[in-house]
Amino acid sequence: MAVFYMQNAHTLxxxxxxxxxxxxxxxxxxxxTIRFFRNSVEIYRRFNEWKGMDRFYFIPLKLSMTYSVGGVxxxxxxxxxxxxxxxxxxxxxxxxxxxxxxECGKVVYxxxxxxxxxxxxxxxxxxxxxxxxxxxxxxxxxxxxxxLKAMQAEDKLRMxxxxxxxxxxxxxxxxxxxxxxxxxxxx
Ligand SMILES: [Zn+2]
Numbered sequence: 001m002a003v004f005y006m007q008n009a010h011t012l013x014x015x016x017x018x019x020x021x022x023x024x025x026x027x028x029x030x031x032x033t034i035r036f037f038r039n040s041v042e043i044y045r046r047f048n049e050w051k052g053m054d055r056f057y058f059i060p061l062k063l064s065m066t067y068s069v070g071g072v073x074x075x076x077x078x079x080x081x082x083x084x085x086x087x088x089x090x091x092x093x094x095x096x097x098x099x100x101x102x103e104c105g106k107v108v109y110x111x112x113x114x115x116x117x118x119x120x121x122x123x124x125x126x127x128x129x130x131x132x133x134x135x136x137x138x139x140x141x142x143x144x145x146x147x148l149k150a151m152q153a154e155d156k157l158r159m160x161x162x163x164x165x166x167x168x169x170x171x172x173x174x175x176x177x178x179x180x181x182x183x184x185x186x187x
Contacts, residue, residue: 013038014133033062035175036083040111041129043175046182047087054162055173056181057084057155067116074117076145077152082159083175089151096144099136101128108136113148115141 015034022030036043050056060080066073090097090109101108108126115122122144123135165171 027062029060030062032059032175035179036061037111037127039175039179040109040127042182043083043178044087044091044109047091049185050178050181051084051088054158054165055171056178057082058159058162059083059173059175059178061086063112064114065112067118069118076113076115076141077148079152081148081152082155083178085148085151085155088155089148092151093147096138096140096147097124099124099126099138101130101132102134103132104128104130106130108132110135113144115144117141117145 015037019031019034021027022034059082061083063081063086065076065081067075087109094107097113098107098109100106106128108124108128110124110126112125113122114125120139120141122138122141124138125135127133162171
C-alpha cells in the first residue's frame, strides 16, 4: 500500500480542509497527525512491527478530543495522547473502538474518537481499505474516556523511562519518520 508521508495540499480528500488550515497556521504538529489520519490503515496493520520501538510508540498526536461548553472544556484524555497508546486502545477494545465499514463490511480502526460528555455521543472516525471514509456514531463517551485513560496509565512507566533516555539524546519521532521506516522495511 502506498504511504503518503509528504504533505500535499493538492490532494483533495476529507483531510484537505483541516490540512490547509494547519498549513496556514504553520502547525507542523497537526500536519504530522494528519499523516496518521491518512495512513491509519497501514499504521494499524503493522502495529506489531513498530510497537516495541519507544520512539514510534510515543509519537504525540494532536487530536481534538476536547469538548467545550460554557467556557469549560472536558477532554476524553489528559495530556498528549501517544500513537502507541491510541492504537493499542483500539486494538485491545475492538468492541468499543472499531466498527464495520458500511461499504464492504470489513473492520475499520479509527484514527479519531470525538464526542460529547453531555450527550454521550462519540464519532469514531475512520477510513477503510476499500476507500470508504467517514464516521460511525456510537454512544458511551464516559466509558470510552475511562478506558483510554486507563491505557494511558498503563503506559506511564514505559513513558517515564523513555523520557529519561530522551534527556540524553533526542528520541522522539514523528509520523513522517514512522512512515519512512515502514516504507523502508516493507517486505
Ligand atoms: Zn470498506
